[in-house]
Amino acid sequence: MNDELIFHHYPGSPFSEKVRLVFGFKHLAWRSVHIPAVMPKPDVVALTGGYRRTPVLQIGSDIYCDTALICRVLERRAPEPALYPVETAGTAQMLAQWADSALFWSCSAYTMQPAGIAGVFAGQPPEVVKAFAADRALFTAGMRRQSVADATAALHTYCGWLETHLGDGRDFLVRGTPSIADFSVAHCLWFVHRAPALTTIFDTYPRLSAWLQRVRGFGQGHPTPLDSGEALAIAATSTPWAEVAVEPGLGFAAGDAVTVTPTDYGFDPSPGRLVGLSNEQVSIERWDERAGTVHVHFPRIGFQIKAQETRT
Missing domain, CATH: 1.20.1050.10 (Glutathione S-transferase Yfyf (Class Pi); Chain A, domain 2)
Structure with missing residues (x-):
């Protein structure tokens, strides 16, 4: 499995700057994929299935959306120095x-x-x-x-x-x-x-x-450039995925066909098969011709999960 931190962003994106500074704070090396600031974003959508916000973090065939989740993933990768000190x-x-x-x-x-x-x-x-x-x-x-x-x-x-x-x-x-x-x-x-x-x-x-x-002053860590096509190839050839599970009692079951959509703006749904759900995170599995089978992860807060509509 390729475990490089692959960061899809563009230089003027403010939420990308948040994560770039976290890379610097944690002294992390990362691969930098520059994406368009406006639609169309075919290589981004190939990974996410619809979600178009910037930035997106890729680790192999795991795709992490929204900086609230991305920063938690970076904390797990590099616990020190801590972004979430226990006492605060x-x-x-x-x-x-x-x-x-x-x-x-x-x-x-x-x-x-x-x-x-x-x-x-x-x-x-x-x-x-x-x-x-x-x-x-x-x-x-x-x-x-x-x-x-x-x-x-x-x-x-x-x-x-x-x-x-x-x-x-x-x-x-x-x-x-x-x-x-x-x-x-x-x-x-x-x-x-x-x-x-x-x-x-x-x-x-x-x-x-x-x-x-x-x-x-923390800087931006240690980026090296990566072409978006190379990032898609890494997704297509990387397994296994990060371990996730659907917890009971949250209204959905593993394997459900769902969509995950932001609740505040950028209402672009990402459809897939539910593979992970907790009070903190939702994860779906989807397939793309170029990206292969990927798991796309979102924070639970700020996103709506719905059963996919069935056509008759």
Whole structure:
């Protein structure tokens, strides 16, 4: 079995930056597969069966979706230094979930105003910007997005909270020790920094700015490039899969034909045969002509499991 960490991402992806910083924190070597920022993403969908969010982690023929799960997988691979220190894991995970949702969407809406778009897409032709906007409009259809004014107010409030939290001189967010909370907050603020004209919003939060520099100082580990076609070939020739099981009493049985779909945005279902289910994770088995038989894993929170509809 090929046990390399194969990371499917693109440089401007904020959630990818979260994981890249975790690679640095844990001093991990990883294979870097650059994927398109917008659809179509045929090589990604070949692995996931439909899920199109970025990033995706591949280990052999196991495919891990969503950074909440990806980071737990990396913790199992390299337990030290810990992302979830025993004495702070509960607080750190609650703060991380807030950052990955409320803080992220405020940072995104604030950054994607005209001055921010000019910075994020500096040097790109207009058709690239147009394609990105069209893709994200479909991706977030049904969401109520913040206005720039609302996002600016929220970001000031959130930065104020964090500045106050760091006021006792701690180096990191939870009891001064690095944890998943730091990386979840950092990737949101990193996204704003991709638009230099907008970073003046941080000028009145010096402790927060110094904290961000400390987190970014972990670097990104040790990446080496890999072609997406090679990644698919690795999936097609790798066995066995990570051990999973369907726990009883959770409403589904092993072998059920199901779909797994995000509940907040990017409602692209991934169909497959259920092979793993717990309160923390759901895993499906699926086959693709190029990727072979893969197991696709999702966190339980933030995803809906449904029985596949049968046609008559």
